[in-house]
Amino acid sequence: MEIIKKFSKQKWLIKLIMDMDKEDRGNMLAGYKKRKRYYTSNLPDFEVNLKNLAKCALCPDMCGFDAPCLLISKNTTLSPQNKSRLALFMGMERIPMDNPSAISVLYSCMNCDACKHWCPMDISTGELMVEMRGELEKRDLIPEKLHHLKNRIDDNGSVFEKAPYTEESEFNIDMPNSEVFYYIGCVSATERKSMVRANIALLNHLKVKFTTKFGDRNCCGSPLYKVGYKSVAKDLAQKNKDIINASKTKIVLTDCPACMNMLKSTYSDWGVKIKPKILHFKDFILDKIEKGELKPDKPVDKVITYHDPCIFARGLGETEISREVFAKIPGLEVKEAYLHGEETRCCGYGGGYHVTNKELSIKEGLIRLDQLRKHSPDYIVSTCPTCELSFLEAQKNSKNDKYTDKIKDLSEIVAESLGLNF
Numbered sequence: 001m002e003i004i005k006k007f008s009k010q011k012w013l014i015k016l017i018m019d020m021d022k023e024d025r026g027n028m029l030a031g032y033k034k035r036k037r038y039y040t041s042n043l044p045d046f047e048v049n050l051k052n053l054a055k056c057a058l059c060p061d062m063c064g065f066d067a068p069c070l071l072i073s074k075n076t077t078l079s080p081q082n083k084s085r086l087a088l089f090m091g092m093e094r095i096p097m098d099n100p101s102a103i104s105v106l107y108s109c110m111n112c113d114a115c116k117h118w119c120p121m122d123i124s125t126g127e128l129m130v131e132m133r134g135e136l137e138k139r140d141l142i143p144e145k146l147h148h149l150k151n152r153i154d155d156n157g158s159v160f161e162k163a164p165y166t167e168e169s170e171f172n173i174d175m176p177n178s179e180v181f182y183y184i185g186c187v188s189a190t191e192r193k194s195m196v197r198a199n200i201a202l203l204n205h206l207k208v209k210f211t212t213k214f215g216d217r218n219c220c221g222s223p224l225y226k227v228g229y230k231s232v233a234k235d236l237a238q239k240n241k242d243i244i245n246a247s248k249t250k251i252v253l254t255d256c257p258a259c260m261n262m263l264k265s266t267y268s269d270w271g272v273k274i275k276p277k278i279l280h281f282k283d284f285i286l287d288k289i290e291k292g293e294l295k296p297d298k299p300v301d302k303v304i305t306y307h308d309p310c311i312f313a314r315g316l317g318e319t320e321i322s323r324e325v326f327a328k329i330p331g332l333e334v335k336e337a338y339l340h341g342e343e344t345r346c347c348g349y350g351g352g353y354h355v356t357n358k359e360l361s362i363k364e365g366l367i368r369l370d371q372l373r374k375h376s377p378d379y380i381v382s383t384c385p386t387c388e389l390s391f392l393e394a395q396k397n398s399k400n401d402k403y404t405d406k407i408k409d410l411s412e413i414v415a416e417s418l419g420l421n422f
Ligand code: SF4
Pocket: 055, 056, 057, 059, 060, 061, 062, 063, 064, 080, 081, 084, 115, 116, 118, 119, 120, 121, 122, 123, 124, 125
């Protein structure tokens, strides 16, 4: 499926070549053959995809019209194409890897994949920037303002100053013979406690035996990996795999798209195999509703607007499950945002952007929040604790209606329709 999608995006290139006259085609192919010298680097241990960097660097910024990194900064140096161009020059040693201005450009990206969505060559500049940041880690060049993230992992296994995973936490639950490992995200346990309580209420309502293993587990590693600490994230992957696989549960449930993507895809790319099935709560809830095990029958007479998290909508190409859940709740009306589904816009917190580019991150959060409240919904709903946190933070800087109590997770809406206390 992925290959067909990729190929169909490149049909235009074949047509272009076929439409050329013989001489032009010959010149183009001769140039194409010579390109290979641009795809290698003399830098020791340099692993970034130089071929994709070169392709992107030569592109006339075809995704720029919808790239939030460019739209909010209004600085063309930060466009996807220019980021790739600069990274290519770093990889080819024309710009030193330790150049501070160049390094700051590598971090001017939210890893939202808006570029990939529109890219005719299916390139994600965001992924290329993550690879480049990994090169910085190898050379001990990760900017100082990010060091605290790694230090906190060393201190307490999370990216937060105060450890969320403690024996004393209200979320430390370990039922005998658990069937489900509720892998609570760092952001959820720290900043979105009402969502975690709703999820626990849902599991209790279903009489599911579950564990959270707060005494042992760690952050999934996503925030570390995205800012360049790939080796630290790989260590976390090993530790989490050992804990999850030893738990003998059949399902790992996550409340965070980033956790889900790490446990399911990124760990697997690194050869770290989590044995149980991995599901996000929205998938689990829809499955239980369809099987008749969950019956959300109390009307929720509210208008909502749903914010699609980038990881689900563009990363995994999944936009319908949440909407199918909403359709099962009596009284609930969904009014779509101007940009929704695969065209969703980043909340501003992706890729550590709120740490590396705080002001722009808040600006992006406000822009998205304004799009989401266009229809004056009773609730703005998402399925990502980080997006929800971003909107809560943006709200503090907003002059418009206060939405602080109106930002909800899908689980909270479902729990409301089940009449659960949480
Ligand atoms: S991501 Fe694709 S469309 Fe955007 S600048 Fe790079 S090559 Fe061009």
